[in-house]
Amino acid sequence: MAKSGYTRPPLIAEDTAARPAPSAVLYVANCGPAVGLTDDDVAAAFGAYGEVEGVSAADDSGARVIVRFREPAAAGRAMAELHGRPCGRLAGRVLHIRYSVPAAPKAPVGVALPVALSSSELGIPGIHLVEEFVTAAEEQELLAAVDTRPWKRLAKRRVQHYGYEFLYETRNVDSKQFLGELPSFVSEILNKIVTLPSVKNCTTKLVDQLTVNEYPCGVGLSPHIDTHSAFEEMIFSLSLAGPCIMEFRQYPKGSWHAPSMVNGTDEASIQDPQCIRKAVFLPPRSMLLMSGEGRYAWHHYIPHHKIDDVAGQVIKRNSRRVSFTFRKVRVGLCDCEYGQFCDSQSK
Numbered sequence: 154m155a156k157s158g159y160t161r162p163p164l165i166a167e168d169t170a171a172r173p174a175p176s177a178v179l180y181v182a183n184c185g186p187a188v189g190l191t192d193d194d195v196a197a198a199f200g201a202y203g204e205v206e207g208v209s210a211a212d213d214s215g216a217r218v219i220v221r222f223r224e225p226a227a228a229g230r231a232m233a234e235l236h237g238r239p240c241g242r243l244a245g246r247v248l249h250i251r252y253s254v255p256a257a258p259k260a261p262v263g264v265a266l267p268v269a270l271s272s273s274e275l276g277i278p279g280i281h282l283v284e285e286f287v288t289a290a291e292e293q294e295l296l297a298a299v300d301t302r303p304w305k306r307l308a309k310r311r312v313q314h315y316g317y318e319f320l321y322e323t324r325n326v327d328s329k330q331f332l333g334e335l336p337s338f339v340s341e342i343l344n345k346i347v348t349l350p351s352v353k354n355c356t357t358k359l360v361d362q363l364t365v366n367e368y369p370c371g372v373g374l375s376p377h378i379d380t381h382s383a384f385e386e387m388i389f390s391l392s393l394a395g396p397c398i399m400e401f402r403q404y405p406k407g408s409w410h411a412p413s414m415v416n417g418t419d420e421a422s423i424q425d426p427q428c429i430r431k432a433v434f435l436p437p438r439s440m441l442l443m444s445g446e447g448r449y450a451w452h453h454y455i456p457h458h459k460i461d462d463v464a465g466q467v468i469k470r471n472s473r474r475v476s477f478t479f480r481k482v483r484v485g486l487c488d489c490e491y492g493q494f495c496d497s498q499s500k
């Protein structure tokens with residue numbers, strides 16, 4: 154989705170005649186908010202080679218930008234100096250630069266996915282949204298608490314794990330490696346979640362694992378179902394600092410594996426006519442409970458957008474969104490009634 158009217162040139166052999174003609178517009182990969190670089194940082198770095206007219210997102214990845222120079226010669230200089238080399242002005246990142254091409258006019262698309270403002274409007278069994286679950290003062294305290302602790306850097310976001318470490322390679326936890334009780338700064342939240350009307354009576358601890366995710370503006374999360382064998386039924390996710398939308402997808406022919414990706418995006422699943430898509434707005438300070446069908450049989454996904462269209466209103470993502478996801482590590486196998494999506498029940 155090119156917002157600048159320009160896009161990535163087709164992938165072709167370096168020396169073919171189809172190579173895009175030199176112009177004033179560059180397509181720059183490995184650069185953008187998802188890798189910690191603002192449009193202003195990029196404009197300043199490229200500005201060393203001539204007047205930059207604008208910097209904009211090349212697509213929704215947050216990691217590819219279009220840089221428009223006033224003069225083609227300046228674009229040529231920037232390309233010669235910056236392509237494939239660590240850029241000192243941009244934290245040493247190695248940029249991949251090509252001349253851009255004008256984007257094809259957008260194909261007419263269907264009506265945008267409506268975004269529900271409440272879980273009853275969303276209408277997925279087991280998904281419950283509670284707004285203002287914490288106060289603004291509690292939100293600040295929670296953010297301050299995690300900001301004094303070490304973050305682990307992933308490709309596009311930062312995380313912290315408590316109770317048990319979540320292993321991204323296996324999408325599971327090492328249940329034998331207990332890291333300790335959940336930290337005291339979440340005690341109030343734990344007291345409150347047991348009182349939620351949708352929470353079933355529970356004699357043992359409701360949750361014992363916490364993952365804190367920090368998403369920079371424009372960064373989302375690929376569609377997935379939290380591994381059934383890793384976690385019990387109820388998953389609680391508290392949104393702090395900034396809003397986002399969460400999309401839920403049901404694939405009739407799906408399995409517990411992630412849907413196939415096209416070019417590292419989720420285009421394949423968007424185009425799957427069988428896939429049912431629904432979305433809900435998650436405001437800061439809200440708590441989302443995923444349980445039952447919504448937890449076991451629907452993929453959840455945070456689109457990689459900087460701006461969300463919510464009920465006809467344009468909502469800007471914050472500079473960051475921080476979520477606290479509370480789960481209970483499962484001991485033994487999952488015996489849910491959604492065997493098709495269950496790693497414990499698939500061969």
Ligand SMILES: O=C(O)CCC(=O)C(=O)O
Binds near residue numbers: 374391453478
């Ligand atoms: O950020 C969120 O609200 C969701 C996080 C999530 O789905 C996960 O960690 O599995």
Ligand SMILES: [Fe+2]
Binds near residue numbers: 377378379453
């Ligand atoms: Fe998840």
